[in-house]
Amino acid sequence: MTDDFVLDVTRIRDEVRKRMEAGPVTGTYGLDKERVIAVLNDVIATEVVCWLRYTRHAIAAIGIDRAQVSAEFTEHAKEEMDHALRAAERVSQLGGDPDFDPKTLEQRAHTDYTTPSDGDLDRMLKDNLFAERIVISTYQEIIRWLGEHDPTTRRVMESILEEEEEHADDLVDLLGI
Numbered sequence: 784m785t786d787d788f789v790l791d792v793t794r795i796r797d798e799v800r801k802r803m804e805a806g807p808v809t810g811t812y813g814l815d816k817e818r819v820i821a822v823l824n825d826v827i828a829t830e831v832v833c834w835l836r837y838t839r840h841a842i843a844a845i846g847i848d849r850a851q852v853s854a855e856f857t858e859h860a861k862e863e864m865d866h867a868l869r870a871a872e873r874v875s876q877l878g879g880d881p882d883f884d885p886k887t888l889e890q891r892a893h894t895d896y897t898t899p900s901d902g903d904l905d906r907m908l909k910d911n912l913f914a915e916r917i918v919i920s921t922y923q924e925i926i927r928w929l930g931e932h933d934p935t936t937r938r939v940m941e942s943i944l945e946e947e948e949e950h951a952d953d954l955v956d957l958l959g960i
């Protein structure tokens with residue numbers, strides 16, 4: 784196999800000088816930037832809804848295993864908020880406005896905000912496992928779409944995905960299934 788890679792530094796230097804205000808986004812950015820920003824903004828909505836759901840469940844949890852489950856929900860909630868902030872930081876780097884608008888959170892989120900009225904632990908664990916399994920699938924699709932076109936956004940999404948998989952695993956352990 785022959786390697787015909789030639790790096791045309793002169794052409795790249797000329798091109799990147801043209802739009803200095805775009806910061807880290809250069810002509811070699813491999814995707815429609817606005818589309819990536821829109822996808823990340825829906826990730827932000829998803830993470831905020833997950834934060835709300837876990838926070839609500841941590842407070843609502845009752846029963847013999849309440850302390851353990853509530854502590855796990857609280858820990859997951861913190862990580863979901865951190866995911867929202869990581870996606871928002873990337874939106875900002877791409878020159879977009881992170882969208883935390885509560886009016887559209889529910890319709891943009893991949894997951895649902897559920898509020899079991901009786902504080903039933905099993906129901907809450909299953910609701911959260913369902914949500915985690917949704918984001919594991921949707922984030923995998925996003926990562927495949929990003930591919931080699933935007934490696935930095937892909938790594939952000941990969942780091943979030945890794946934690947969602949840990950969340951799902953924690954919930955399965957608590958459910959004993």
Ligand SMILES: [Fe+2]
Nearest residue numbers: 830862863866
């Ligand atoms: Fe998350």
Ligand SMILES: [Fe+2]
Nearest residue numbers: 915946947950
């Ligand atoms: Fe999660």
